Amino acid sequence: MSEDADFTLVGLQDTASQEKISKPSLTFTQDAWRRLKQNKLAVVSAWFLVFLIIAAAISTIFVPQKDANYFNSDQVATYKNLPPKTGLPVPGLNGKIEEPGATESKDVYKQQNVPEGKKFFMGTDELGRSLGKRVIVGIRISLIVALAATAIDLIIGVAYGLFSGWKGGKTDTILQRIIEIISSIPNLVIVTMLGLLLGSGVLSIILSIAMTGWVGMARQVRNLTLSYKERDFVLAAKSIGESGPKIALKHILPNISGTIIVQVMMTIPAAIMYEAVLSAINLGVKPPTASLGSLISDAQSKLQFYPYQVLVPSIALVLISLSFIMVGDGLRDAFDPKASSED
Known part of the structure; x- marks a missing residue:
């Protein structure tokens, strides 16, 4: 290479481009929200x-509090301790329960003469109150x-x-x-x-x-x-x-x-x-x-x-x-x- 050859700078030649910050400036809250996401x-x-x-x-x-606490003493025998019933044929959610020592599960809703179409998605307690409520x-x-x-x-x-x-x-x-x-x-x-x-x-x-x-x-x-x-x-x-x-x-x-x-x-x-x-x-x-x-x-x-x-x-x-x-x-x-x- 001759001594008169020009030296060429390789890379960025624009000073503004070199000093440009590519990452946006974020506040403390914005940066925290970004990390949380x-x-x-x-x-x-x-x-x-x-x-x-x-x-x-x-x-x-x-679901007011009074509604969740209310029970009819004349209907306790009908609605007490009913298992969850969702209408789906899923064990544990079909209104049937297997008592300890029993070989087969029984339909508690039929046994206690619960009206047709009446079901509780999370069952009832010992007084017949909806457990879901x-x-x-x-x-x-x-x-x-x-x-x-x-x-x-x-x-x-x-x-x-x-x-x-x-x-x-x-x-x-x-x-x-x-x-x-x-x-x-x-x-x-x-x-x-x-x-x-x-x-x-x-x-x-x-x-x-x-x-x-x-x-x-x-x-x-x-x-x-x-x-x-x-x-x-x-x-x-x-x-x-x-x-x-x-x-x-x-x-x-x-x-x-x-x-x-x-x-x-x-x-x-x-x-x-x-x-x-x-x-x-x-x-x-x-x-x-x-x-x-x-x-x-x-x-x-x-x-x-x-x-x-x-x-x-x-x-x-x-x-x-x-x-x-x-x-x-x-x-x-x-x-x-x-x-x-x-x-």
């Missing part, structure tokens, strides 16, 4: 919970208890833990001693006292969960706040003169949101199970109103003969709890700034 199980679970909450709200019109009411009550108690836990726990961790020093010490005192009080004592003051019911359950449930959230938020307030980005925010509350809400809270969301999603099924335990010891919802916990508790003694009375509310309880857990895992990954993946 990639988790199919979380999306399906979220849609299921949205449908369930909307259906539970609409069901107050079509009672499960709908139970889901409604369990969701109200869980969501209301969790909302109170979230507001109090996050605010308390964030303030305690940010202030530190003597303030943090005093606030933590208060938490230890509250934690030392058994929940059963609180429930009993509220039951005496307000009567057993939804309100006393919500208050009993809310009075002590926020402690775990507050401790987690406080520990994370103590860790994050020493990070470089917080020190940088302090150096440019940002106020303490603004730093806590704008810089620390988004970084710990993943842990908060997971804690919330674990609190909801825990609250439902807590309500179930209270119903089992007659401190929950007043009979004859049913929740998922009371339905399972009442049907335990009939598990061998009428297993569907336990399975139907149990399946509903498992699906609701599993959906909240799956959504919580998806939101944790979506809102974690460290979980951003390259496209």
Whole structure:
């Protein structure tokens, strides 16, 4: 090659093209939503919970509580303990049941002279009440208890833990001693006292969960706040003169949101199970109103003969709890700034 030959640059020659950013700029919320949509199980679970909450709200019109609790004492012998019947020739859903020790299943609807065309998709209980209607009411009550108690836990726990961790020093010490005192009080004592003051019911359950449930959230938020307030980005925010509350809400809270969301999603099924335990010891919802916990508790003694009375509310309880857990895992990954993946 001669010395006079021109040197040719291979590749992009346009400076603007080299500096162009091909990936669109996304806000924190848009990036979190993009990552959440990639988790199919979380999306399906979220849609299921949205449908369930909307259906539970609409069901107050079509399935009132009085209708689910009503039974005719003259027709108990006809409608009691009927197995599920959907009209499909599917074992367990055809109105037939096989008693322990029997060799063949029997048609309970014919045996008890149930009117032709009358069928119950989820069966009936020992008083002839539709189990499907009672499960709908139970889901409604369990969701109200869980969501209301969790909302109170979230507001109090996050605010308390964030303030305690940010202030530190003597303030943090005093606030933590208060938490230890509250934690030392058994929940059963609180429930009993509220039951005496307000009567057993939804309100006393919500208050009993809310009075002590926020402690775990507050401790987690406080520990994370103590860790994050020493990070470089917080020190940088302090150096440019940002106020303490603004730093806590704008810089620390988004970084710990993943842990908060997971804690919330674990609190909801825990609250439902807590309500179930209270119903089992007659401190929950007043009979004859049913929740998922009371339905399972009442049907335990009939598990061998009428297993569907336990399975139907149990399946509903498992699906609701599993959906909240799956959504919580998806939101944790979506809102974690460290979980951003390259496209």
